[in-house]
Amino acid sequence: MKRSRKVKIVATLGPASTSYDMIRALHEAGADVFRLNMSHGSHDEIAERHKIIRQIEKDLDSPIAILADLQGPKLRVGVFANDAGEELVAGEAFRLDLDEAPGDISRVNLPHPEIFAALRPGATLLVNDGKIRLKVEDCGEDFANCVVVTGGVISNRKGVNVPDVVLPLAALSEKDRADLEFVCELGVDWLALSFVQRPQDVWDARDLADGRAAILSKIEKPAAVESFDEILAASDGIMVARGDLGVELPVQNVPPIQKRLVRKCRAAAKPVIVATQMLESMIESPMPTRAEVSDVSNAIYEGSDAIMLSAESAAGQYPIEAVSTMDAVAVEVENDPTYTEIIEASRIAKRHTVADGIVAAAREIAETTDIKAICCFTSSGTTAALVARERPRVPIIAMTSSRRAARRLSLSWGTLCVLTGELERFKQAVVNAARAARRSGIAEENEQIVVTAGVPFNIPGTTNILRVAPCDERLIYSTDPE
Secondary structure, three states: OOOOOOOEEEEEEOOOOOOHHHHHHHHHHOOOEEEEEOOOOOHHHHHHHHHHHHHHHHHHOOOOEEEEEOOOOOOEOOOEOOOOOEEEOOOOEEEEEOOOOOEOOOEEEOOOHHHHHHOOOOOEEEEOOOOEEEEEEEEEOOEEEEEEEEOEEEOOOOEEEOOOOOOOOOOOOHHHHHHHHHHHHHOOOEEEEOOOOOHHHHHHHHHHHOOOOEEEEEEOOHHHHHOHHHHHHHOOEEEEEHHHHHHHOOHHHHHHHHHHHHHHHHHOOOOEEEEOOOOHHHHOOOOOOHHHHHHHHHHHHOOOOEEEEOHHHHOOOOHHHHHHHHHHHHHHHHOOHHHHHHHHHOOOOOOOOHHHHHHHHHHHHHHHOOEEEEEEEOOOOHHHHHHHHHOOOOOEEEEEOOHHHHHHHOOOOOEEEEEOOOOOOHHHHHHHHHHHHHHOOOOOOOOEEEEEEEOOOOOOOOEEEEEEEEOOHHHHHHHOOO
């Protein structure tokens, strides 16, 4: 489906968006990728949503990416004798331990021995999304005696964050392993991996996925920020998950971190999603706040491949309006001359291969002559990702015979994915590219496109040809060699 913008929109599905009609409406309003949150919903519900998306994809002849977001290990306190919880006061003592007895004003169970094994005096514990802050005074293998730094009400099973300690926890819990196998068998395109702390977490998930889905690492821990270069190298894509990141780090640190990570992802030609609280007020309101619109705009100005809706589309009262708003903001930003200036000023010229040179030349030609699109033939999606890294001013038409590659590329900046048959001759590739450009309304018969491909065809990593071609098939057949 042709869009009027380059940045992609990820919409989370949930109770507010389960029917065929609603999911189709979300796609038509602008959602390019659908996120299945494995923290909510049974396998049967997830399978039904997956089935609906694939039916919509078939009905509209439009490749759609499906992103399954794994829950990751959840660290929570136990329960309290008083179901309403207890009010912790700054300066008072509070103990966390392995005792399963109901908690009170002085202590509560924390059923995670691995946390106690990693804690050291002076470490910080955050409870209930950082609303309560505890400082460890003394600790052992089954307890942590803390002082309350920031008080508040602590109640049953509230989440715990440990920002300044690398925990000896695998990113994949037993639930995650079961969910991963389930969604890979279903046929999702991307797996979002939560609680990533080190590159080994990514390799573990990759081994289990075994090529059935691309791996997208969620950056939500300080340890992940510190090891980002290695995590990026191990991943196929990145999500800047600002929710937990904003809990575990000072909030003022998050914007510059977001900018750095987006630039590094772009330099590596790997898609990056900016997520969390982008239009949160639209859960209950048909209009966003001006601050939210600015937040979305900033992510687009930074060059993000995609921006994401969570509860706005999953459980909100205005899911279609949320997608439409995000789409409208993106169109307006990308039509701003300042956007083009920022994107081009931030282009990183790291070119080490023939493919790098080909796609850079394609962008240069497209921007210095009257070229309407860059059409790239790709078997694995790598060439299209390299073109997207260049952030050309003209549309990118990614031509592939692989439905899997087409779906995965739905997450990449500026790509319009078109399925084509197996090709043997370059002339036929040029003809197919011209047809795709005309059918999509991007070019007319009397206009030109740039075509890139690798010969021989269908071998990943062989991009070695660039051709400026007319969209008139008669001219192609009369001028192109076999």
